[in-house]
Amino acid sequence: MSDIKVHPVNPEFAAKAHIDNAKYQTMYDQSINDPDAFWGEHGKRLDWFTPFTKVKNTSFDLHNVDIRWFEDGTLNASYNCLDRHLEERGDQTAIIWEGDDPSESEHISYRDLHGRVCRLANALRGQGVKKGDVVTLYMPMIPEAAVAMLACARIGAVHSVVFGGFSPEALANRIDGAESTVVITSDFSLRGGKVVPLKANVDKALTDPAAAKLVKTVVVVQRTGDKLAWDDSRDVWYHDITAAASAECEAEPVLAEDPLFILYTSGSTGKPKGLKHTTGGYLVYAAMTHEYVFDYKPGDIYWCTADVGWVTGHSYIVYGPLANGATTLMFEGVPNYPDSSRFGRVIEKHKVNQFYTAPTAIRALMQQGEDVLGNADLSSLRLLGSVGEPINPEAWEWYNRVVGKDSCPIVDTWWQTETGGIMITPLPGAINTKPGSATRPFFGVLPALVDNEGKELEGAADGNLVIKDSWPGQSRSIWGDHERFSQTYFSTFKGFYTTGDGARRDADGYYWITGRVDDVINVSGHRMGTAEVESALVAHPAVAEAAVVGYPHNLKGQGIYVYVTLQSGFDASDELLKELRTWVRSEIGPIASPDLIQFAPGMPKTRSGKIMRRILRKIAEDDYGALGDTSTLADPTVVDDLIENRLNRK
Ligand code: ATP
Numbered sequence: 001m002s003d004i005k006v007h008p009v010n011p012e013f014a015a016k017a018h019i020d021n022a023k024y025q026t027m028y029d030q031s032i033n034d035p036d037a038f039w040g041e042h043g044k045r046l047d048w049f050t051p052f053t054k055v056k057n058t059s060f061d062l063h064n065v066d067i068r069w070f071e072d073g074t075l076n077a078s079y080n081c082l083d084r085h086l087e088e089r090g091d092q093t094a095i096i097w098e099g100d101d102p103s104e105s106e107h108i109s110y111r112d113l114h115g116r117v118c119r120l121a122n123a124l125r126g127q128g129v130k131k132g133d134v135v136t137l138y139m140p141m142i143p144e145a146a147v148a149m150l151a152c153a154r155i156g157a158v159h160s161v162v163f164g165g166f167s168p169e170a171l172a173n174r175i176d177g178a179e180s181t182v183v184i185t186s187d188f189s190l191r192g193g194k195v196v197p198l199k200a201n202v203d204k205a206l207t208d209p210a211a212a213k214l215v216k217t218v219v220v221v222q223r224t225g226d227k228l229a230w231d232d233s234r235d236v237w238y239h240d241i242t243a244a245a246s247a248e249c250e251a252e253p254v255l256a257e258d259p260l261f262i263l264y265t266s267g268s269t270g271k272p273k274g275l276k277h278t279t280g281g282y283l284v285y286a287a288m289t290h291e292y293v294f295d296y297k298p299g300d301i302y303w304c305t306a307d308v309g310w311v312t313g314h315s316y317i318v319y320g321p322l323a324n325g326a327t328t329l330m331f332e333g334v335p336n337y338p339d340s341s342r343f344g345r346v347i348e349k350h351k352v353n354q355f356y357t358a359p360t361a362i363r364a365l366m367q368q369g370e371d372v373l374g375n376a377d378l379s380s381l382r383l384l385g386s387v388g389e390p391i392n393p394e395a396w397e398w399y400n401r402v403v404g405k406d407s408c409p410i411v412d413t414w415w416q417t418e419t420g421g422i423m424i425t426p427l428p429g430a431i432n433t434k435p436g437s438a439t440r441p442f443f444g445v446l447p448a449l450v451d452n453e454g455k456e457l458e459g460a461a462d463g464n465l466v467i468k469d470s471w472p473g474q475s476r477s478i479w480g481d482h483e484r485f486s487q488t489y490f491s492t493f494k495g496f497y498t499t500g501d502g503a504r505r506d507a508d509g510y511y512w513i514t515g516r517v518d519d520v521i522n523v524s525g526h527r528m529g530t531a532e533v534e535s536a537l538v539a540h541p542a543v544a545e546a547a548v549v550g551y552p553h554n555l556k557g558q559g560i561y562v563y564v565t566l567q568s569g570f571d572a573s574d575e576l577l578k579e580l581r582t583w584v585r586s587e588i589g590p591i592a593s594p595d596l597i598q599f600a601p602g603m604p605k606t607r608s609g610k611i612m613r614r615i616l617r618k619i620a621e622d623d624y625g626a627l628g629d630t631s632t633l634a635d636p637t638v639v640d641d642l643i644e645n646r647l648n649r650k
């Protein structure tokens with residue numbers, strides 16, 4: 001867009017930062033020119049039982065997709081997140097837990113966490129769990145979720161975390177897909193004061209014959225203590241089995257390429273994919289990105305608001321921070337309970353230094369106005385982060401002003417479940433930021449733009465975002481379906497990893513994610529990403545959220561169909577419709593002028609808060625009978641309203 005404001009790196013911040021601009025350039029060049037030397041050095045940030053002698057051994061060849069890092073080394077992720085910190089920081093807080101109810105919180109030291117993990121690890125062994133077995137976690141945001149992940153890792157078992165908001169059907173599918181024999185859950189979960197019967201959902205999932213046949217044990221954490229159904233032949237209480245277990249448990253050495261976890265994508269673009277992540281490369285990458293992207297220093301209090309059910313929770317609540325010996329905050333609740341000042345209150349209460357959240361949360365706060373965080377003292381904040389969707393420049397500026405008080409760098413981090421860790425992001429002491437741009441690649445990441453024929457584009461350009469070579473955090477496969485993995489990510493553009501996202505690179509070499517490739521609109525021969533048009537709309541004072549899709553149009557090929565959620569206090573009117581059209585024309589140009597604008601009280605979103613444009617596209621095409629996989633949709637009633645008020649009726 002026309003008026004891009006550059007926010008230069010604060011020199012004081014840069015002086016104290018891990019990475020300044022000069023260092024970024026040098027290290028980036030090294031990482032690309034000699035990945036073996038670079039990662040061989042940085043692989044040493046972990047403690048290895050058997051040091052690796054090989055570093056990179058990777059192939060993106062469609063017929064032989066094979067990705068290995070540090071393959072002859074052995075290590076244990078739980079050891080790296082716990083044991084190695086005990087001597088120096090055993091009494092330091094590892095996890096600050098903030099409950100749904102603001103009066104509940106807890107500090108768990110590294111020593112305490114180590115003990116809890118060892119007990120559960122022994123207890124799981126007692127239940128027959130062995131190295132390589134898959135354990136499904138279906139849990140609220142309570143410390144036991146992190147304990148369970150680390151306990152699995154400790155004995156070489158593979159965890160598969162299923163977001164606690166998913167239905168019994170979705171859970172059953174994921175249990176089947178992973179051939180999981182043990183489920184860890186809690187009796188109930190508490191979110192925004194509401195009680196959700198997690199254990200009852202597991203019971204329902206296990207009425208699925210395939211899942212029922214697999215699962216031998218359900219371990220239940222007592223969260224609320226309310227009454228629940230119980231099956232003695234299958235169910236055990238977490239507190240019973242851990243109380244009886246020893247607090248000493250040797251960490252099992254595993255190979256770097258042994259699986260650490262399976263995790264499903266959000267399902268924004270179709271059926272979720274169960275990705276396999278392995279141990280060594282993943283942990284090196286998660287830890288290194290956590291330290292450098294958030295400029296984490298010993299003593300900092302770091303808060304990522306994601307759920308552990310998503311990759312952001314895996315890499316940046318649990319593995320990255322704990323591998324670095326950090327203090328990580330885990331929040332059970334929701335941003336608007338007891339009221340929408342909650343994020344501010346938590347930052348104030350725990351003196352949070354780094355705050356990492358999603359555009360959907362930022363836009364929800366914006367909708368409430370500038371004083372949404374009350375008079376909370378936010379002066380502890382040093383850095384802000386964003387992840388999950390493109391952040392509209394308007395939301396970026398709001399975040400900067402209202403939360404960061406114009407004094408915190410913002411890291412807009414682009415990455416995917418598949419990438420394991422952050423790929424494109426400003427490093428806060430090194431890279432000047434431009435609102436809406438994820439800016440520059442992290443070390444070892446070689447992004448490129450290609451046209452639809454796969455020809456690489458040079459200089460300032462707009463195209464399909466691909467990654468040209470492997471990085472350690474990369475997913476190795478889709479669980480149980482390597483062919484689908486190869487086809488999905490390596491068949492479209494030969495020799496490259498296909499991200500499925502579109503991007504623009506500007507004259508400074510900055511990347512701007514324009515949205516999903518599938519969502520690109522072609523109006524009279526002009527290709528347009530959804531992000532740009534949406535950002536123009538969100539910049540209008542009446543608009544809280546906007547989603548843009550294409551639909552068949554006789555003259556233009558595709559027309560622009562816009563869904564708009566209004567800011568509280570604004571009403572839908574013909575006048576506003578006209579105004580929004582004029583607004584987009586002046587912000588971007590006549591080519592982007594919306595053909596149809598539907599006012600929508602809410603958007604269809606994934607459970608992780610992303611707009612599902614494929615559903616909006618179907619409705620815009622008047623083809624709402626076949627919405628595809630909607631199992632990860634957060635609120636199905638939103639869709640009914642959208643269908644009822646659709647504008648393009650045939
Ligand atoms: P599925 O793959 O099932 O459709 P998904 O892609 O939403 O689901 P995730 O892996 O959680 O599942 O999300 C990754 C995607 O999120 C990226 O491909 C990108 O489209 C979007 N994304 C994440 N962070 C950013 C960001 N900072 N800027 C722009 N887009 C982002």
Ligand code: MG
Nearest residue numbers: 265269416500
């Ligand atoms: Mg995806």
